[in-house]
Amino acid sequence: MVRLPYTTALTTLFSYGLLFAFGQLRDFFRKLVDWFKAKNVKGYAPICLGLEDFYVRRLYLRIQDCFGRPIASAPDSWFDVVERTSNDNNKTLQRTSNTTRCLNLGSYNYLGFAAADEYCTPRVIESLKKYSASTCSVRVDGGTTKLHTELEELVARFVGKPAAILFGMGYVTNSAIIPCLIGKGGLIISDSLNHNSIVNGARGSGATVRVFQHNSPAHLEEVLREQIAGGQPRTHRPWKKIIVIVEGIYSMEGELCKLPEVIAVCKKYKAYTYLDEAHSIGAVGQSGRGVCELLGVDPADVDIMMGTFTKSFGSCGGYIAASKEIIQHLKHSCPAHLYATSMSPPAVQQVISAIKVIIGEDGSNRGAQKLARIRENSNFFRSELKKMGFEVLGDNDSPVMPIMLYNPAKIPAFSRECLRQKVAVVTVAFPATPLLLARARICISASHTREDLVKALDVISRVGDLVGIKYFPAEPPKIAEAGHDKLE
Numbered sequence: 001m002v003r004l005p006y007t008t009a010l011t012t013l014f015s016y017g018l019l020f021a022f023g024q025l026r027d028f029f030r031k032l033v034d035w036f037k038a039k040n041v042k043g044y045a046p047i048c049l050g051l052e053d054f055y056v057r058r059l060y061l062r063i064q065d066c067f068g069r070p071i072a073s074a075p076d077s078w079f080d081v082v083e084r085t086s087n088d089n090n091k092t093l094q095r096t097s098n099t100t101r102c103l104n105l106g107s108y109n110y111l112g113f114a115a116a117d118e119y120c121t122p123r124v125i126e127s128l129k130k131y132s133a134s135t136c137s138v139r140v141d142g143g144t145t146k147l148h149t150e151l152e153e154l155v156a157r158f159v160g161k162p163a164a165i166l167f168g169m170g171y172v173t174n175s176a177i178i179p180c181l182i183g184k185g186g187l188i189i190s191d192s193l194n195h196n197s198i199v200n201g202a203r204g205s206g207a208t209v210r211v212f213q214h215n216s217p218a219h220l221e222e223v224l225r226e227q228i229a230g231g232q233p234r235t236h237r238p239w240k241k242i243i244v245i246v247e248g249i250y251s252m253e254g255e256l257c258k259l260p261e262v263i264a265v266c267k268k269y270k271a272y273t274y275l276d277e278a279h280s281i282g283a284v285g286q287s288g289r290g291v292c293e294l295l296g297v298d299p300a301d302v303d304i305m306m307g308t309f310t311k312s313f314g315s316c317g318g319y320i321a322a323s324k325e326i327i328q329h330l331k332h333s334c335p336a337h338l339y340a341t342s343m344s345p346p347a348v349q350q351v352i353s354a355i356k357v358i359i360g361e362d363g364s365n366r367g368a369q370k371l372a373r374i375r376e377n378s379n380f381f382r383s384e385l386k387k388m389g390f391e392v393l394g395d396n397d398s399p400v401m402p403i404m405l406y407n408p409a410k411i412p413a414f415s416r417e418c419l420r421q422k423v424a425v426v427t428v429a430f431p432a433t434p435l436l437l438a439r440a441r442i443c444i445s446a447s448h449t450r451e452d453l454v455k456a457l458d459v460i461s462r463v464g465d466l467v468g469i470k471y472f473p474a475e476p477p478k479i480a481e482a483g484h485d486k487l488e
Helices: 006-033 051-058 060-066 120-131 146-159 170-181 196-205 217-230 259-268 291-295 324-333 345-358 366-388 410-420 450-467
Strands: 078-085 094-104 163-167 187-191 208-212 242-247 272-276 304-308 318-322 400-406 426-428 438-443
Touching (some): 006 051, 006 400, 051 060, 060 410, 094 450, 146 163, 146 318, 146 345, 163 324, 170 272, 170 304, 170 318, 170 324, 196 242, 217 259, 318 324, 345 366, 400 410, 400 450, 410 426, 410 450
Parallel strands (some): 187 242, 272 304
Antiparallel strands (some): 163 318
């Protein structure tokens, strides 16, 4: 958990307060000027109204050039960022024909499969020729190809579960699946920092939702004990079922889930475990099989395993792996399976090829090399950032490493200055994070060379000094020991 220093919290609150005050002042004068101009159709309430609209107009638009930057190449270790200009103080942005070649520290390309690959790309092109870009049908009609069946079997074998089911979008994999697993009379206990797709899925299920402190098995047990003792609201009947939902790697924190402890608590209280491995599958573990492998957890102890193909596999879509009974239930009841167009066949082939490279079925050891490189790159980069004095969240082996910025003025300053020095980073602010906890999220890839990482560290260090985000004292450089060759 982030422990916000008092002075940093004070200055950050003051900065937001100043922006809010000036924004309200500008809105007041705008109302005076537009007093006689009818902005809305008579009788209709404004569609955009409230603090969210105020935040977008008065805060976000000032720095929107730092977000949604279009690219003009594959998201490899280096990519082309399209330059944009604005003639109205950032209210609108216009693309230009110019691009800047930048070091990519923002994409989820953990194993480097998002760029052309000697094994994957030819097979993807062949599948495009054979099956076309889309099935133009849902899975239960004409949307299931031989590739879809092959990938479901391969995913189940890869993660160690009896069966699996595919979905065309990672976000939907959570938001559409959770309501199919639990409903009214059930209890969902969710980590406080779970992804928005989990939050929306839990809300849409109709089940009672309770939250436990981030990555705290002790508080999870406390919540479970309290809820089991109290039962359902008003009736106090026993819960029909209880599902505990956690993530393998938390995407905004870079932290690994305390999965062994969570599973021990769930077994004690007979609760089901739902594990979201969007950022961990393929990226961590000796053979890329995620946090279960990394933390020594038997996949059989996790009831529902969710993951996406958008990070480590260079494709799109997601999966659910579980028992054959659960998968069969989802195939008969999940709207995302029954009514949504199936995954694009070339995207399916990309995942099949990537998994085969990872597990060595392509006839080479490139998969093992990629996994070793992502671990080495991630741990090296995290260690060096900490030595420089940055506040870096997350655990070792995680390829996600947030650098805390806090102050709203430091968000655009850090992003723009890094881009000026040809390093593309992703900055994250409210509502994706709490208001006071803005950060830059670095994503490391196996495709990064040591020279790439050293250049990125040099740029980030200089920008960090300029912007003032080194909140800890830097570790003094090690002085080479002299005198070992002296005679005693």
